[in-house]
Amino acid sequence: xxxxxxxxVLVANRGEIAVRVIRAxxxxxxxxxxxxxxxxxxxxxVKRAGEAYLLGPGPATESYLNVDKLMEVIETSGAEAVHPGxxxxxxxxxxxxxxxxxDITFIGPPASAIDAMGSKTKARELMQEAGxxxxxxxxxxxxxxEAAGKIAEDIGYPIAVKAAGGGGGKGFxxxxxxxxxxxxFEGAAREGEKFFSDATVxxxxxxxxxxHVEVQVLxxxxxxxxxxxxxxxxIQRRHQKLxxxxxxxxxxxxxxxxIGKIAIDAAKAVGYxxxxxxxxxLQDGEYFxxxxxxxxxxxxxxxxxxxxxxxVREQILIAAGEPLSxxxxxxxxxxxxxxxxxxxxxxxxxxxxxxxxxxxYREPSGPGVRVDSGVIAGTxxxxxxxxxxxxxxxxxxxxxxxxxxxxxxxDEYEIEGVKTLIPFHKAIMASEQWAxxxxxxxxxxxxxxxxxxxxxxxxxxxxxxxxxxxxxxTVEVSGKRFEVVVHGEAIAAAVVPAGANxxxxxxxxxxxxxxxxxxxxxxxxxxxxxNVFKVLVEEGADVxxxxxxxxxxxxxxxxxxxxxKAGKVSGLTVKEGGSVTTGDTIAVITSASE
Ligand code: MV4
Numbered sequence: 001x002x003x004x005x006x007x008x009v010l011v012a013n014r015g016e017i018a019v020r021v022i023r024a025x026x027x028x029x030x031x032x033x034x035x036x037x038x039x040x041x042x043x044x045x046v047k048r049a050g051e052a053y054l055l056g057p058g059p060a061t062e063s064y065l066n067v068d069k070l071m072e073v074i075e076t077s078g079a080e081a082v083h084p085g086x087x088x089x090x091x092x093x094x095x096x097x098x099x100x101x102x103d104i105t106f107i108g109p110p111a112s113a114i115d116a117m118g119s120k121t122k123a124r125e126l127m128q129e130a131g132x133x134x135x136x137x138x139x140x141x142x143x144x145x146e147a148a149g150k151i152a153e154d155i156g157y158p159i160a161v162k163a164a165g166g167g168g169g170k171g172f173x174x175x176x177x178x179x180x181x182x183x184x185f186e187g188a189a190r191e192g193e194k195f196f197s198d199a200t201v202x203x204x205x206x207x208x209x210x211x212h213v214e215v216q217v218l219x220x221x222x223x224x225x226x227x228x229x230x231x232x233x234x235i236q237r238r239h240q241k242l243x244x245x246x247x248x249x250x251x252x253x254x255x256x257x258x259i260g261k262i263a264i265d266a267a268k269a270v271g272y273x274x275x276x277x278x279x280x281x282l283q284d285g286e287y288f289x290x291x292x293x294x295x296x297x298x299x300x301x302x303x304x305x306x307x308x309x310x311x312v313r314e315q316i317l318i319a320a321g322e323p324l325s326x327x328x329x330x331x332x333x334x335x336x337x338x339x340x341x342x343x344x345x346x347x348x349x350x351x352x353x354x355x356x357x358x359x360x361y362r363e364p365s366g367p368g369v370r371v372d373s374g375v376i377a378g379t380x381x382x383x384x385x386x387x388x389x390x391x392x393x394x395x396x397x398x399x400x401x402x403x404x405x406x407x408x409x410x411d412e413y414e415i416e417g418v419k420t421l422i423p424f425h426k427a428i429m430a431s432e433q434w435a436x437x438x439x440x441x442x443x444x445x446x447x448x449x450x451x452x453x454x455x456x457x458x459x460x461x462x463x464x465x466x467x468x469x470x471x472x473x474t475v476e477v478s479g480k481r482f483e484v485v486v487h488g489e490a491i492a493a494a495v496v497p498a499g500a501n502x503x504x505x506x507x508x509x510x511x512x513x514x515x516x517x518x519x520x521x522x523x524x525x526x527x528x529x530x531n532v533f534k535v536l537v538e539e540g541a542d543v544x545x546x547x548x549x550x551x552x553x554x555x556x557x558x559x560x561x562x563x564x565k566a567g568k569v570s571g572l573t574v575k576e577g578g579s580v581t582t583g584d585t586i587a588v589i590t591s592a593s594e
Pocket of ligand 1: 135160168169205206207208210211212235236239281290439
């Protein structure tokens with residue numbers, strides 16, 4: 001194999017995916033450059049990279065989304081290419097163009113393909129022209145509720161109203177009957193405006209019980225496109241995938257060939273290169289295109305397990321101009337892989353984000369087990385970013401054995417200090433619905449079933465003191481990061497002790513109140529930091545325990561804050577559009593008897 005043209009690549013991301021990309025770069029003999037925010041000074045991706053640069057303050061807009069600062073670091077470091085991971089700038093066509101202008105390679109598709117697939121109406125139109133089946137509905141934006149009403153009569157109810165700028169379920173509303181259409185239309189438009197600054201919507205027939213089945217493709221710059229089979233991602237909550245598997249339980253050889261061809265046609269229609277995913281709905285053996293994700297996805301690992309293809313390595317080689325080293329007939333699927341997303345969330349409390357400090361941490365291992373993670377003991381999980389802290393992927397000969405292996409690995413997984421979805425995954429893996437390959441939709445929505453998920457130890461603890469004879473420190477010189485080992489007495493404050501060598505920062509040892517909304521007594525305190533999206537009660541209102549008080553946006557999720565007890569609401573401090581930090585009083589709730 002000729003050597004790839006890159007000698008240094010910058011990874012414009014954080015967390016597990018940044019670590020994943022750095023591993024691929026290491027194996028290719030390419031130097032890696034990490035970037036980080038002030039909140040990520042101790043993060044794993046920073047330690048794993050060849051060199052690292054500070055971008056700015058914690059909030060993503062000031063760090064991981066700060067394109068000007070990134071361009072500066074690219075120049076300073078001498079990186080020749082950028083891997084964007086997923087999220088942040090991964091599907092930002094303007095960023096891809098900016099790199100192109102600076103003669104830096106974007107490890108991803110052409111900006112034109114990002115644009116084409118970014119507008120869901122444009123994508124539907126292009127796919128229809130290419131002979132790719134789309135969910136029946138409109139390919140043009142629908143301007144008014146009145147126009148929607150007429151079109152809906154033709155499509156037939158129920159109707160899905162979706163935001164054109166959307167994707168991943170944002171701005172998705174369902175109207176079961178004609179008199180619900182106005183609400184659905186306005187709701188989808190409002191969400192489109194809020195998240196994508198685009199209020200245009202389109203209509204689809206709403207499929208009542210589909211499976212989410214997506215096909216992984218790889219395309220080189222020479223025009224060869226192959227698919228790596230499919231993944232079933234039907235276990236989702238509020239459009240966040242929780243569990244993925246490959247192959248999909250309901251897909252046989254014939255269907256696989258059919259949807260594989262659809263995916264390849266879709267990629268070719270937009271002149272795609274790199275790794276991409278065609279998402280679709282499978283209902284009664286019929287497959288419909290939903291959208292294309294023009295990036296590497298969180299769940300790419302299950303496909304790596306069943307095909308043996310290193311998708312991130314292929315992305316890098318393709319970007320460097322290498323032709324694919326294998327053809328479609330070389331792709332063979334072996335066995336079954338399952339991925340559980342390990343999110344810092346409390347499933348028993350409506351999947352509330354559970355930021356905090358990881359006190360004790362031990363990953364499962366052994367045959368057929370892979371963990372892609374961005375945390376170690378001492379890592380602080382901040383509410384600033386996505387709640388997914390790790391992924392547990394298992395492989396075995398078939399679905400039943402993979403399920404047993406997943407249950408064994410979940411049992412081995414030790415995380416203390418923060419709540420995670422591990423108890424939820426254990427319960428799903430043990431359920432009859434999962435065994436029957438059902439979508440488990442009723443379990444995920446069943447509040448009493450979720451409430452029963454008992455949590456194990458969550459208190460921080462452990463002794464992570466280290467002797468002071470030798471300590472490593474991290475220093476930033478003009479924003480570039482260096483690890484310095486100091487022998488003798490610890491030096492004073494101006495430097496941040498690195499998490500390496502076990503020298504945890506004081507914050508890592510602070511005990512946290514465990515999880516959920518609380519604060520003791522009458523006070524309802526915010527369990528997280530975020531922006532107040534909606535307030536649903538007024539001062540003086542009488543509420544039941546569990547009543548919805550307000551919705552706080554954090555970790556890219558809308559989090560429902562509910563009354564911790566029944567009583568009268570006073571001292572309501574939250575306002576729509578305002579912000580709260582962890583521990584802030586939201587309201588005081590006084591019981592009638594007090
Ligand atoms: C749909 C649908 C039914 N009909 N579109 C969109 C984004 C992705 N997260 C799921 N989406 C859906 N789009 C039409 N016309 C149902 C879903 C859906 C879903 C589909 C399969 C399995 C699980 C799902 C969970 C929520 C929504």
